[in-house]
Amino acid sequence: MTTPALKLDNIAKIFGGLRAVDGVSFEVAPRQIFGLIGPNGAGKTTAFNCISGVYTPEQGTISFFGKSIAGRPPSEIAALGIARTFQNIRLFGDMTVLENVMVAGHATIGFGPLAAMFRLRKQAEEQERLAARAHEILRIFELDGLAGEFSKSLPYGSQRKLEIARALMLNPKVLLLDEPAAGMNSREADSLKNQIRWLRDTFDLTIVLVEHNMQVVMNVCEQVHCVDHGQTIASGEPLHVQNHPAVRTAYLGADVDESTLRQS
Amino acid sequence: MVWTYRTAVSIALIALLFGINWALDQYVIDYIVRIIMQCGINAILAVGLNLINGTTGQFSLGHAGFMAVGAYATAFAVIHLESWLGFNASNIPAPWMQGLLLSVGLLFGALFAGLAGLLVGAPSLRLRGDYLAIVTLGFAEIIRLIFTNTEALGGATGYSGGRPLGLPVYTNFFWVFLWAIFLITLIGNFTFSSYGRALRAIREDEIATEALGINTTRMKVLASVISAAAVGVAGGLFAHLMGTIRPDDFKMDRSVAMIVMILVGGLGSVSGAIIGAIFVGVTLEAMRDIQQYRLLAYSLLLIGLMIARPQGLLGSRELRLPAFLRRKRGGAA
Numbered sequence: 334m335t336t337p338a339l340k341l342d343n344i345a346k347i348f349g350g351l352r353a354v355d356g357v358s359f360e361v362a363p364r365q366i367f368g369l370i371g372p373n374g375a376g377k378t379t380a381f382n383c384i385s386g387v388y389t390p391e392q393g394t395i396s397f398f399g400k401s402i403a404g405r406p407p408s409e410i411a412a413l414g415i416a417r418t419f420q421n422i423r424l425f426g427d428m429t430v431l432e433n434v435m436v437a438g439h440a441t442i443g444f445g446p447l448a449a450m451f452r453l454r455k456q457a458e459e460q461e462r463l464a465a466r467a468h469e470i471l472r473i474f475e476l477d478g479l480a481g482e483f484s485k486s487l488p489y490g491s492q493r494k495l496e497i498a499r500a501l502m503l504n505p506k507v508l509l510l511d512e513p514a515a516g517m518n519s520r521e522a523d524s525l526k527n528q529i530r531w532l533r534d535t536f537d538l539t540i541v542l543v544e545h546n547m548q549v550v551m552n553v554c555e556q557v558h559c560v561d562h563g564q565t566i567a568s569g570e571p572l573h574v575q576n577h578p579a580v581r582t583a584y585l586g587a588d589v590d591e592s593t594l595r596q597s
Numbered sequence: 598m599v600w601t602y603r604t605a606v607s608i609a610l611i612a613l614l615f616g617i618n619w620a621l622d623q624y625v626i627d628y629i630v631r632i633i634m635q636c637g638i639n640a641i642l643a644v645g646l647n648l649i650n651g652t653t654g655q656f657s658l659g660h661a662g663f664m665a666v667g668a669y670a671t672a673f674a675v676i677h678l679e680s681w682l683g684f685n686a687s688n689i690p691a692p693w694m695q696g697l698l699l700s701v702g703l704l705f706g707a708l709f710a711g712l713a714g715l716l717v718g719a720p721s722l723r724l725r726g727d728y729l730a731i732v733t734l735g736f737a738e739i740i741r742l743i744f745t746n747t748e749a750l751g752g753a754t755g756y757s758g759g760r761p762l763g764l765p766v767y768t769n770f771f772w773v774f775l776w777a778i779f780l781i782t783l784i785g786n787f788t789f790s791s792y793g794r795a796l797r798a799i800r801e802d803e804i805a806t807e808a809l810g811i812n813t814t815r816m817k818v819l820a821s822v823i824s825a826a827a828v829g830v831a832g833g834l835f836a837h838l839m840g841t842i843r844p845d846d847f848k849m850d851r852s853v854a855m856i857v858m859i860l861v862g863g864l865g866s867v868s869g870a871i872i873g874a875i876f877v878g879v880t881l882e883a884m885r886d887i888q889q890y891r892l893l894a895y896s897l898l899l900i901g902l903m904i905a906r907p908q909g910l911l912g913s914r915e916l917r918l919p920a921f922l923r924r925k926r927g928g929a930a
Contacts, residue, residue: 385808411810419808425801427913428794436798439791440810446819449790450783456790463791503810 336399338363338507338539339384339415344393344403345563346379353379354390355563361507361556363398366533367541368554368571372583376563377543378420381511384541385417386410397507412440416505418496420512420543426485430476430495433484434467437502467502473535474498489516501536508532510542514549522546526553551575559583610778618771630770632882634838637773638831639874643858644781644867645827650856651865651913652788653820654800655722658730658852660828662737665847666713667829668836669750671706675699675765675837676758689765699767703776703833710829711822713740718821722814737852745844755843768838776834780827785867787823796820797865828855850892854881857895861902863909868916873909 337360346354354376361367369377382388384395386407395403402410411417416437425433442463444455471477474494479487484495493513500508513529514522526549533540544550550557550571557574559567567577574580621630646660675698682698684690690698721732750756757763787793798806799813807813836842854877862873880898884891902909 387804387808406812407804407807408810408812411808417808419805423802423805423808425798425805427801428797432794432797435791436794436806436811437809439795442791446787446792446823449792450787450823452786452790460791499809 335363337361337396338365338398339367339541340394340396341380341384342394342396344380344383344390344395346376346383346388346390352563354383354560356393357560357563357565358393359558359565359568361539361541363506363539364533364537365539365556366529366554367539368550368557369541369543369560370545370547370550370557370574371560371566375561375583377560378511379563380560381417381509381541381543384410385415385509408440411503411505414504414506415509416500416503416507417509418493418500418511418513420515422492422496424484424492424496424499427483429480430471430482430484430487431464431467431480433495434470434499434502435463437499438463438466440503470498470501490521493517497532505538507539507541508536510540510544512543512545514544514546517546519548522549525549529553547575611775614771614774614778617774618769621770631838632878634768634770634773634834635882636875636878637770637777638834638838639858639878640871641777641780641831641834642828642855643862643870643874643877644784645824645831646855647859647862647865647867647870648784648788648796648827649817649820649824651859651863651870652793652800653796653817654865655817655820656726656730657733657821657824658849658856659717659733659735659737659740660825660855661847661849661851662717662733662740663710663713663825663828664832664835664851665737665740665744665842665844666825667703667706667710667832668842668847669744669756669832670709670829671699671702671833672756672758672764672836672842673750674705675702675767676760678702679765695765695767696769696772699772699833699837700776702837703830706829706833707826708829710832711826713829714822714825715818718818718825722817722821734849734852737847737849741844741847744847751843753844755841755846757841763840764837764842766837766840768834773834773838776830780830781867781871784823784827788867792816792819800865853892853895857899860899860909863911863913865913866909866911866915869909869911869914872911872916 339361342358344354344357345352357380369380371377379388383390386405389404393403394401397413397415402413425436442459444453444459448456468477468480471480476491476495476498484492487495514525517525529540530553532538554571557571558565559574559580561583566579566583567574642664649655649657678698678701717733717736721729721736724732744750745753795806795811795816799816803813858873858877859870861876862869884894
């Protein structure tokens, strides 16, 4: 068996008395599209934040291709190859589209602050390299024409695309998408399904997504993991999870006797 | 290729500064020259402060403290360097030697101020917004009180290196502007490099920046060190312009004056900071007769500015050289 791209083992994150994530374990195989679902407040985003290093889990281990990453700072995890997007888009509004993408290459530059101050040749070369790479990525996302625009002036859909483009500048192996379909209408959500598969194939990625839009999740994910109140309630193939009684209860509430309904 | 171009520009610049220096000496009264020098020193202060307050968006209210460290360190180094080299009242160094002594002193000033920037920045830059402002203000007061209570550095009466005539006045137009141009070029290059881009990203959204593989704390501390070192050089130039430095020269109103400079010019703009610095330098002099109302005047100025043009004169834009003076970026590579 191959080493999983991402492996969470018995992760717990506690806020005061709330066990936001409580003993969650799952494995994501390389090049898999993996869905993390659950009702509001189930702990999906918290689990995401544990993976990307925003939170340090109180318990459990997280490994990335066999390397333990739990407790490392977000910048280190990102540099290792786990990139992410945010539920509420976090672009650098007052910077241009090109700059937004180029920032993500900063961790790979091969010159120090002194070389920057004295503008040594190395700096110019690296600058060219970053700009070329950023343009290349923007071209793939058909954003190259907007390279000089401030990112805040972009329409919503393009902002989402730009955020993904920026994450890909890190050359990640794993991409975490936090609610990519949020705020999209059904037609946009429809095309998103193809885009996610296309992303995986084009950039050779492992994709983990947190999503509310069941249509997207069931269509695009190869493996789904459902959490509620911080705990795993179902895991497996999309169809299996969808029909799992615990999942139905979590989303729709417990079964109600039909006779009581008729009476009221 | 790069170096020949740079050498040519540097030599031309030095010659130009030298010429202006000579002309000012000959034809312009000291009073005006002094104001011009103040403006040059202000420009270093403003561009230095702008790196952390404007570009990185971390509001420091304590840069007077770094200026003080730079001033004392420079003066201390110059005084001791002089006595070590055997200069004294009857054996004063030649003019070129004075500038050299001053510059070596300024390097010490930059070093110690940068160190102070590291010591203050490393713990405090984890804070945000008003908290950071309060903490940096507190640090500046601590620094001032340390100087006030250090008898070896003159205590509350100030430091003059034990000389009856005070610190040697070595700061002149040439050296102020040589250092100003040098430092502004360095900080400008830094601001427009990948580092500056990362700093601006921190200003826009720290969490997103961290998620892009950038260690934001380290970047902020780096900006703080560079900023403090530049401000320290300005402090050293100030010390050897005034001929004496007292802890009271570096009270909060000096930090406020620096902030006014960058607010006037536009936060985050290097050229804006320079314009703001000149503006404050000139108005400060114009207000000399009503000195006790200076803080009041600043407040009124700021309120007026916030109403009329909240983003400052330039906003975050830059004035650019006319096209024929510009060199293509990265053209040499």
